[in-house]
Amino acid sequence: MAVDLTAADAAYSDADLRGVALVRAEYHQIVELLGRVPNHVELGIFGAMWSEHCGYKNSRPLLKRFPTEGPRVLLGPGAENAGAIDAGAGLAVVFKIESHNHPSAVEPFQGAATGVGGILRDIFTMGARPIALLDALRFGDPAAARTRYLVDGVVGGISHYGNCIGVPTVGGEVYFDASYQANPLVNAMCVGVVPKDHILPARASGIGNPVLLVGASTGRDGIHGATFASVTDPNATQRSAVQVGNPFLEKLLMEACLELRDTGWLVGLQDLGAAGLTSSTVEAAHKGGCGLAIDVAHVARRESGMHAYEIMLSESQERMLVIAHKGHEADIQRVFDKWGLHSNIIGQVIAEEVLRVLDDGEVVAEIPTALLTDAVPTYTREPIPDPALEDLWRFDPATLPEPADLGATLVELLGAPDIASRRRIWRTYDHMVGANTLIAPGYDAAVLRLRTEDDQDAGVSIALSTDGNGRLTYLDPFNGGALAVAEAARNCACAGAKPAALTNCLNFGNPEKPAIYYQMVEAINGMAEAARALGAPVVSGNASLYNETGGTAIYPTPIIGMVGVLDQRAPRPSAGGRAGDIIALLGPWRDAPHDLAGSTYLAVIHTTVAGRPPLLDLATERAVQDFLTADAVFDLIRTAHDCADGGLGVALAEWCLWSEMGILPDKDLGTHIGDPTAVLFGEAPSRVVISVAPDDWAALADQAAARGVELTRLGVAGGDQFVFAGAHVALADLRNAWEHGLARALGA
Numbered sequence: 001m002a003v004d005l006t007a008a009d010a011a012y013s014d015a016d017l018r019g020v021a022l023v024r025a026e027y028h029q030i031v032e033l034l035g036r037v038p039n040h041v042e043l044g045i046f047g048a049m050w051s052e053h054c055g056y057k058n059s060r061p062l063l064k065r066f067p068t069e070g071p072r073v074l075l076g077p078g079a080e081n082a083g084a085i086d087a088g089a090g091l092a093v094v095f096k097i098e099s100h101n102h103p104s105a106v107e108p109f110q111g112a113a114t115g116v117g118g119i120l121r122d123i124f125t126m127g128a129r130p131i132a133l134l135d136a137l138r139f140g141d142p143a144a145a146r147t148r149y150l151v152d153g154v155v156g157g158i159s160h161y162g163n164c165i166g167v168p169t170v171g172g173e174v175y176f177d178a179s180y181q182a183n184p185l186v187n188a189m190c191v192g193v194v195p196k197d198h199i200l201p202a203r204a205s206g207i208g209n210p211v212l213l214v215g216a217s218t219g220r221d222g223i224h225g226a227t228f229a230s231v232t233d234p235n236a237t238q239r240s241a242v243q244v245g246n247p248f249l250e251k252l253l254m255e256a257c258l259e260l261r262d263t264g265w266l267v268g269l270q271d272l273g274a275a276g277l278t279s280s281t282v283e284a285a286h287k288g289g290c291g292l293a294i295d296v297a298h299v300a301r302r303e304s305g306m307h308a309y310e311i312m313l314s315e316s317q318e319r320m321l322v323i324a325h326k327g328h329e330a331d332i333q334r335v336f337d338k339w340g341l342h343s344n345i346i347g348q349v350i351a352e353e354v355l356r357v358l359d360d361g362e363v364v365a366e367i368p369t370a371l372l373t374d375a376v377p378t379y380t381r382e383p384i385p386d387p388a389l390e391d392l393w394r395f396d397p398a399t400l401p402e403p404a405d406l407g408a409t410l411v412e413l414l415g416a417p418d419i420a421s422r423r424r425i426w427r428t429y430d431h432m433v434g435a436n437t438l439i440a441p442g443y444d445a446a447v448l449r450l451r452t453e454d455d456q457d458a459g460v461s462i463a464l465s466t467d468g469n470g471r472l473t474y475l476d477p478f479n480g481g482a483l484a485v486a487e488a489a490r491n492c493a494c495a496g497a498k499p500a501a502l503t504n505c506l507n508f509g510n511p512e513k514p515a516i517y518y519q520m521v522e523a524i525n526g527m528a529e530a531a532r533a534l535g536a537p538v539v540s541g542n543a544s545l546y547n548e549t550g551g552t553a554i555y556p557t558p559i560i561g562m563v564g565v566l567d568q569r570a571p572r573p574s575a576g577g578r579a580g581d582i583i584a585l586l587g588p589w590r591d592a593p594h595d596l597a598g599s600t601y602l603a604v605i606h607t608t609v610a611g612r613p614p615l616l617d618l619a620t621e622r623a624v625q626d627f628l629t630a631d632a633v634f635d636l637i638r639t640a641h642d643c644a645d646g647g648l649g650v651a652l653a654e655w656c657l658w659s660e661m662g663i664l665p666d667k668d669l670g671t672h673i674g675d676p677t678a679v680l681f682g683e684a685p686s687r688v689v690i691s692v693a694p695d696d697w698a699a700l701a702d703q704a705a706a707r708g709v710e711l712t713r714l715g716v717a718g719g720d721q722f723v724f725a726g727a728h729v730a731l732a733d734l735r736n737a738w739e740h741g742l743a744r745a746l747g748a
Contacts (some may be wrong), residue, residue, distance in 0.1 A: 300342040490625055623708060
């Protein structure tokens with residue numbers, strides 16, 4: 001029977017629809033699918049589940065391009081709350097990265113804190129104990145008062161939540177650019193460990209099985225959080241959409257859930273994140289091919305007078321949905337009682353594949369779950385590159401004047417906020433809690449030891465890295481997406497870990513604009529191609545779109561979270577060794593000015609973002625990473641440090657600072673150098689600074705020749721001076737710039 005859309009339109013104004021992130025055409029689809037006008041509660045449920053944040057309307061068709069299978073993959077995207085790989089020793093590593101960008105722009109402390117809390121729940125809802133957190137952050141001009149306010153709030157929120165709950169924050173990255181001035185990026189990654197045959201599902205099944213809501217009481221915080229994250233122009237008037245976290249309560253919830261994991265009493269476990277009770281019930285029912293009937297009158301709440309609409313859409317933190325085996329309700333409640341947590345039976349599993357919401361026995365919403373999942377509209381748009389790219393690509397770095405003093409230029413770069421030491425930030429994080437951190441923050445990749453369920457060393461460790469470069473992705477979206485994957489994998493390989501799989505967070509502007517959609521399409525294509533070539537499939541992820549204010553978008557910033565595995569070996573450090581060690585470049589030698597395109601050197605020294613960045617050759621990249629992780633080579637390389645932001649000069653300077661040794665150039669190096677500025681500051685990919693004991697150099701050179709990997713002697717470690725390619729600086733001057741650069745930029 002046809003529905004009168006004219007009459008249906010009278011029910012809700014355009015402002016009503018905007019309030020739940022729907023447009024009129026989508027509302028018409030809802031009316032036609034339901035065969036009637038949705039009531040107020042149902043409209044809110046549709047708005048949340050059809051939002052970009054929950055429904056992936058613009059990104060879902062593109063995500064199918066990612067490779068998702070590999071020899072270690074146990075669970076890929078969408079199977080559960082996070083992806084999982086087989087790490088060996090009977091253990092699964094569960095991991096995911098997600099964004100909390102919009103909330104952090106409005107309320108930085110709670111926005112960042114609850115981002116950490118949410119990603120932790122994604123991990124322990126699968127029965128995995130969280131063992132590590134990483135964060136990837138982007139802010140605007142560090143000289144601006146707003147940026148300093150956001151940095152303090154976001155860093156404070158991350159450290160507060162992670163430190164209180166007792167999960168180490170072991171890595172991440174921080175960059176600054178004016179494109180993020182109104183829209184900071186706060187991406188949080190969590191990694192957990194579980195016996196691979198003990199992973200809990202996030203689904204409902206078994207007609208008549210009870211459904212419990214456990215953890216914190218429900219309040220009005222976070223209502224419309226999912227829809228708020230799916231629109232442009234976040235502002236302080238939307239502060240009520242930001243959740244409020246309690247890490248001490250989440251610690252209790254985590255321990256209770258992990259205690260219940262192996263009891264056999266649980267059918268499924270689903271965390272309440274975006275869209276709260278709405279998304280958790282819909283997703284659990286849909287995955288299980290059943291329905292749920294819940295009565296919101298039984299939901300414990302911390303505020304009086306709450307209506308069904310508010311209860312269904314509240315994003316109050318530290319809550320979990322439990323589907324129990326019938327007859328074990330009391331057993332489960334005793335465990336939550338022991339941990340001092342609410343555990344209320346709010347409904348049951350039903351055969352009809354619907355979400356039925358009651359309020360004290362009265363039906364206030366009833367929607368087939370398929371309409372909230374499979375029927376979410378998706379948009380495939382025409383990607384059109386920004387015409388300005390052609391002009392930017394024509395820029396020739398060779399036209400710029402050479403630095404008068406290469407050493408002074410290196411000092412200036414080391415003190416720049418995008419390169420200077422992040423110690424000021426990561427020293428606020430407890431990165432050693434749990435005593436399993438083998439390589440701490442500040443280097444190429446963090447490395448953690450894995451332990452078995454009985455707390456024994458499993459003989460396996462994992463390397464973790466996050467990477468992304470918005471500037472390069474803006475200038476060349478395909479290449480930028482591929483470079484993000486390559487660098488994250490290379491960082492793990494430097495530690496000796498074979499890249500196993502990745503998670504990603506896709507941070508872009510408004511996808512309804514053809515140029516932004518082009519950035520998304522090309523960046524995803526580049527990421528997919530690199531993931532295939534490097535053997536690192538995508539197992540989980542998140543899309544954060546509409547990151548723009550006043551029509552100005554952020555740089556396209558896909559962030560990669562990479563996990564690599566080391567079997568039965570200690571990780572390789574980024575720096576160290578002994579005086580007299582040979583310092584060398586693994587990978588292509590480059591000395592041409594075009595390698596400066598898109599570089600940090602151009603951005604910092606010449607305040608220019610232009611040129612076409614050096615292209616990534618995936619065969620070369622794979623060869624370099626395979627070389628770093630090969631058994632025959634591993635013990636020949638004492639240290640390995642990725643060459644990326646700032647180029648070879650910055651990578652060498654960082655190696656010297658970390659090693660507390662200078663460098664004197666190889667006597668034959670001068671014959672290689674064409675343009676010294678390009679040698680020092682060009683950012684060609686697939687290159688690693690390594691150090692080698694003199695007695696091992698010949699064997700390493702033979703291995704490189706046999707495997708077709710370039711190897712160039714750069715110099716010898718020792719002394720207290722940096723002398724290389726025309727730059728001569730005392731280490732003390734480099735250290736002063738590098739250690740204090742970020743604090744100075746932020747006005748400390």
